Amino acid sequence: MRIGMRIGELAARAGTTTRTLRYYESRGLLPARRTDNGYRAYDEADLKLLRQIRTLQDFGFDLEETRPFVDCLRAGHPEGDSCPASLAVYRRKLDELDALIGELQSVRAKVGEQLTRAERARDELAAEATVPGGPEPACEWGGRTR
Amino acid sequence: MRIGMRIGELAARAGTTTRTLRYYESRGLLPARRTDNGYRAYDEADLKLLRQIRTLQDFGFDLEETRPFVDCLRAGHPEGDSCPASLAVYRRKLDELDALIGELQSVRAKVGEQLTRAERARDELAAEATVPGGPEPACEWGGRTR
DNA sequence: CCTTGCCTTGACGCCGACGTCAAGGACTAC
DNA sequence: GTAGTCCTTGACGTCGGCGTCAAGGCAAGG
Structure with a gap:
């Protein structure tokens, strides 16, 4: 049974780097x-502490948000989220995620609209250009026209 | 009719700062x-160019992604998205947004699960603690262990 | 003339989570 | 002894989109 390890081994076992561990310590x-x-x-x-941190980081938690989980584990609790402070972070993160997802969906909808509108405008210009006697295009398309 | 303006006025009219304009110029x-x-x-x-940039920035486009739109306008096109390069940016951004939203929803689900699980574990511990003759808690709550 | 309020360039600060390099110490193997 | 591989601290670089001085120029009003 392993008694201890140095920074390189811990980093390797957690799939991270020594620089990261020194940063966490700092x-x-x-x-x-x-x-x-x-x-x-x-x-x-x-x-175990390190894996808890990394898991949360992968979820997009920033370092400070992982602190309650680490403290909780170090206090002897079985899981990092066995403490009220950790649950509070979970809830706050859920709210943040919901807000962010909502904003992104809103943006997605707007960009989608813009794309649709722009494509329609393009098609209409193309149609006018091919209609006999149609009006000339407002400007050239990517170089020369016709 | 206005013939021209200086940086302060343009910034004010676009709701941004002179620093931002100098940055765009740089x-x-x-x-x-x-x-x-x-x-x-x-x-x-x-x-008009500036407003195009700002609108896209508000959508989360980074500066380089606004360039095709600006170039398009400067080429004389009626809208910033009247050019194929702009449409390509729209489509790429839509894909990015979809991917990001998907990831965030996945993370949201996982965090939600974690919260639910942690709350259930907490409630079970609480129940055991109040049951007569129940097992002692694994560790103290908010105090020191061992 | 002097103040006020614009404007100019240049340059450093910020944020988060590290990457990367430099210079040197420690330990193992041969 | 020396090569190789770990480890140490310290410090600067990265990325984007600016914010925030600092030092000084230009124009208008009183």
Whole structure:
């Protein structure tokens, strides 16, 4: 059974980089013990913390939002979301997601409308151009006309 | 009838800042003529270009994506989206939006699941704690463990 | 003349989550 | 001893779209 590991192994096991771990430590999110020679030392519990952070990051949580989950785990709770503060973050994130999705759907609808309108305008111009005796186009299309 | 305006007025009329206009110019998106004293000079056509840019920016297009629309207008076309390149940007943006919305909805579902699961776990712990002779909680709530 | 309010260029700051490089120490293998 | 691979800290770069000075020029009103 493994007793401890250094930063490279932890990073590899969590699918991230040593730079990321040092960054988390600099943010006070994942402090490390040190061996005699000054190397960072981690254990399985740290891996669990790290995986919790990474999972939430993958969901789009920013680092500060993962802190309650990490604190919760370190307090001895079985899961990072076993604490009210974590649940509050979940709820806030759900609200944010709903708001964002709504905005994006609104934008999507508007852009879709614009595309439809622009295509129709293009087709109408093309039709006029082919109608005998039709009006000349307002401007040239991508170079020369006709 | 207005013949021209300086940067402050154009910015105000488009609801943006002089800094933004200089930035657009530095990106080659909205070059300005100059008066004798070196001041930037704009006209109504520039306002139209600027409004096109701002509208797309509000939709979440990045600056480079607005370039085809601006070029289209400057080429003399009635609308910024009267050119194939603009339509291509619309379509690409629609695809991006659909992909992003899909991802966000997926994340939303997962976070929602997590919240539900965590709340259920919490309620079960609470129930066990009140049941006479029930098992002790895995850890203390909001205090220290061990 | 002086103030006020525009304008000019230049340059650094910001945000988040790291990437990347530099210089050097530690440990293992041969 | 020396090559190789890990580790350390420190510091600057990235990306987009500007914000925010700083130092100074130009025009108009009192």
